[in-house]
Amino acid sequence: MNGRQGGIRSTGRRWAGLLLACVLLSACAGRPEGVLIPSNLSAPGASTVDVMVATTRAPSPNPGVLFSGERGDRPKLTEISVSIPPDSRRQVGHVQWPKRLPPNPEREFATVSVTPMDGDSEARRWLAEHLPKSRRVMVFVHGFNNRYEDAVYRFAQIVHDSEADAAPILFTWPSRASIFDYAYDKESTNYSRDALEDLLRSIARERNVGEITVMAHSMGSWLTVEALRQMAIRDGHVAPKITNVILASPDLDVDVFGKQWSEMGEHRPRFTLFVxxxxxALSLSRRISGNVDRLGQIDPTAEPYRTEFEKAGITVIDLTALKGGDRLNHGKFAESPEVVRLIGTRLVQGQTITDSQVGLGDRIGAIALGTAQTVGGVASAAVSAPIAVFDPATRKNYDERLNRVGRALENTVTTATGQ
Structure with a gap:
């Protein structure tokens, strides 16, 4: 009987967790339907972001929705322009959703135009018109529980706020946008692997494209890494132009990621993880996925991750101490002005994040400021910086500096206490 009661309590806790997540994610329920209907409105100082959207979703009969959460029979391409309010009227890192339609472009995101694209020739035309002098392309893959419009507006926000010098391409897969359809969404990522692989290969084949950065969020990380793994198996390697892969809050089993990583072969892109x-959200995913660590929730200072990431050459950016804009702490990478600009000004450009103002320098600074603390407080100070970077290339140098600071603090404390 006790075992049965324990099982009932355990089940109750699981459902309570699901219901809590449902409540936390229900904020979008009050949004008006049909935000993708072009408004033809503009505002002084507003910016426009043009995105090419590839999707494996089924078309929706609603012109303001465009594509549903069901699976389409073949990938479709659409060019969408989104108006973003003047920076003086909005908070960087957030999507200002319309409260009603038509939207107010002075304070809210608005759809400017929606143009279906027919075939590769139009895709090449769009790419030729939007490829910057840097010749970079950024492909974004959204995560679990996203509608088509969620993905479009979020990516437009990331492109604008990051100031990324790259042609923006969104890949959106069939998500029913329901917390209770986790399994359906996961299978939809599997359904979309070939399409994402084909898209990445097509972009890489374009002569004028120089480098490709792929950024994925949450469950989209599984889809992205699977597509790259398939490409490596089919072609013998990942396309060389795919130079950077950014996984933000990756909802990915750490054991599975290890296998995917090894099967990509020796010539892999540079990987950066935001954890x-x-x-x-990842705590919930962990509970319903066999209680195995999720890649986006690991402690990069703990073993075996610390050593394994160093061997693999993977950079980990720990955002634990950073205050999130949502109660699930699942979207910090896009909601923090500092982080989203870091993506655009450094990661998309292929720069290694090491001894920068948001990297090891801040962590050393945090320790140095703690001279009045005990040596035991040094460790906590080291991880209390809002953004902590763990880069294999400089870890040894950082450890040496950390040890020197620690010894200096120990001498200071010993002198002050007379011990």
Whole structure:
């Protein structure tokens, strides 16, 4: 009987967690339907972001929705322009959703135009018109529980706020946008692997394209890494132009990621992970996925991750101490002005994040400021910086500097206490 009661309590806790997540994610329920209907409105100082959208979703009969959460029979391409309010009227890192339609472009995101694209020739035309002098392309893959419009507006926000010098391409897969359809969404990523692989290969084949950065969020990380793994198996390697892969809050089993990583072969892109140990969405995912660590929630200072990431050459950016804009702490990468600009000004450009103002320098600074603390407080100070970077290329140098600071603090404390 006790075992049965324990099982009932355990089941109750699981459902309570699901219901809590449902409540936390229900904020979008009050949004008007049909935000993708072009408004033809403009505002002084507003910016426009043009995105090419590839999707494996089924078309929706609603012209303001465009594509549903069901699976389409073949990939479709659409060019969408989104108006973003003047920076003086909005908070960087956030999507200002319309409260009603038509939207107010002075304070809210608005759809400017929607143009269906027919075939590769139009895709090449769009790419030729939007490829910057840097010749870079950024492909974004959204995560679990996203509608088509969610993905479009979020990516437009990331492109604008990051100031990324790259042609923006969104890949959106069939998500029913329901917390209770986790399994359906996961299978939809599997359904979309070939399409993402084909898209990346097609972009890489374009002569004028120089480098490709792929950025994925949450469950989209599984889809992205699977597509790259398939490409490596089919072609013998990942396309060389795919130079950077950014996984933000990756909802990915760490054991599975290890296998995917090894099967990509020796010539892999540079990987950067954004992790946060207080990510509540990944805590829920962990519980319903066999209680195996999720890649986006690991502690990069703990073993075996510390050593394994060093061997693999993977950079980990720990956002645990950074205050998130949502109660699930699952979207810090896009909601923090500092982080989203870091993506555009450094990661998309292929720069290694090491001894920068948001990297090891801040962590050393945080320790140095703690001279009045005990040596035991040094460790906590080291991880209390809002953004902590763990880069294999400089870890040894950082450890040496950390040890020197620690010894200096120990001498200071010993002198002050007379011990």
């Amino acid at each position: 946060s140990r207080d990510d509540r």
